Amino acid sequence: MIGEWASSRLSVPSLSALAAFEAAARHGSFTRAAEELNLTQGAVSRQVAHLEQVLGVALFERVRQRVSLTPAGGAYAADIRDGLSRIAAATVSTMAFRGAAGVLHLAILPTFGTRWLIPRLPRFTEAHPGITINFATKLVPFDFAREPLDAAIHFGDPVWPGAKLHRLMGEEIVPVAAPALVARLGLAAPADMLRAPLLQQSTRPRAWANWLEQQGLPPSRALMGPRFEQFAMVSQAAVAGLGLAIVPRFLVEEELRAGSLVIPFDLPVTGSEAYYLVYPDAREHVPAVIAFRDWLLRECVA
Numbered sequence: 001m002i003g004e005w006a007s008s009r010l011s012v013p014s015l016s017a018l019a020a021f022e023a024a025a026r027h028g029s030f031t032r033a034a035e036e037l038n039l040t041q042g043a044v045s046r047q048v049a050h051l052e053q054v055l056g057v058a059l060f061e062r063v064r065q066r067v068s069l070t071p072a073g074g075a076y077a078a079d080i081r082d083g084l085s086r087i088a089a090a091t092v093s094t095m096a097f098r099g100a101a102g103v104l105h106l107a108i109l110p111t112f113g114t115r116w117l118i119p120r121l122p123r124f125t126e127a128h129p130g131i132t133i134n135f136a137t138k139l140v141p142f143d144f145a146r147e148p149l150d151a152a153i154h155f156g157d158p159v160w161p162g163a164k165l166h167r168l169m170g171e172e173i174v175p176v177a178a179p180a181l182v183a184r185l186g187l188a189a190p191a192d193m194l195r196a197p198l199l200q201q202s203t204r205p206r207a208w209a210n211w212l213e214q215q216g217l218p219p220s221r222a223l224m225g226p227r228f229e230q231f232a233m234v235s236q237a238a239v240a241g242l243g244l245a246i247v248p249r250f251l252v253e254e255e256l257r258a259g260s261l262v263i264p265f266d267l268p269v270t271g272s273e274a275y276y277l278v279y280p281d282a283r284e285h286v287p288a289v290i291a292f293r294d295w296l297l298r299e300c301v302a
Contacts, residue, residue, distance in 0.1 A: 020047035025077035102288035107152035172268035197243030
C-alpha cells in the first residue's frame, strides 16, 4: 500500500496550485482569486498554468481579460472543491485535539435535535468536557465518504451501507390541533377530522394515510393540505390553527403541556421505522464517537 501511494503521489498536484485553481474557478477571475489568496494575479496565473501542464488538460478558456472554465475544468473544480473542504474540516478537527478529547461532527434531524437531543446535551458535556460536537442538518441519508461527518441521527429502516446502526427509539404518531380549531370544528369522531386541512410533513408523505387507514377511514384526502419540510414547522402551523397535524408525540410534548396543542383522539399509530445512531465503519473506534454512542444509548433507555 505504501509503495502504491509513493508511486501515485507523483501525479498529485501541489495544494497551492489546487487552491489557486479552485479560487479562480469559483470567482471566474484570476484577479479576484489573487485578492482572496493574498497573491499577485501573475502568481495565480502561473499556478494554474503549471496545473494545466501537470494534467495535460486546459482548465480555462482565456479570452482577452476574461477566463471561463472548460468542460474538463468545470468537472475538476467540483471534485477539487469537495476535496479541499474535506481537508479543511480534517485540519480543524485535528487542531481541536490540542488539550481536548476530540471533535464529533454530527448530522441531526432538525426537530429531533432541537426538541429531544439538545436539551439533554448538558449531561453529555458535563461527563465529557473535552469533546466538542459540531452539528449539521441532514433530512435524508447521505454518503459518509463524501461528507465531513462522523455520525448521524437517522429515522427509517436499519439500512445504511458501510455503517453501524444503533436503534435509539421508536415513536407514536398522533393527530394534534389547536384547541380553538377542535372546538370550531366540533370534532366528535375521527371521521370529523376529514373536514379540516391536514398539514403535511414532506419527509413523511404516508403519515396521514397510515393513520386514517388504521382508523378504518378512507385515505383519499390524506395528501390534501399545505406541506412543510420539518416537524417544527408543522407543529407551529397547527398551533396557529392552520389545520390538523400528524406528528410523533415526543416532539410536541412541550405544546401539549402548555395546552397550545391537544390530541383530539388519542389513537396512536406505530410503525417499524425508528430513530438510529449511524456512523461509518471507519469511525467505529474513534473515542468521541464511542463516548457519544454510549451516552446516547443510556439516555434512550432512561
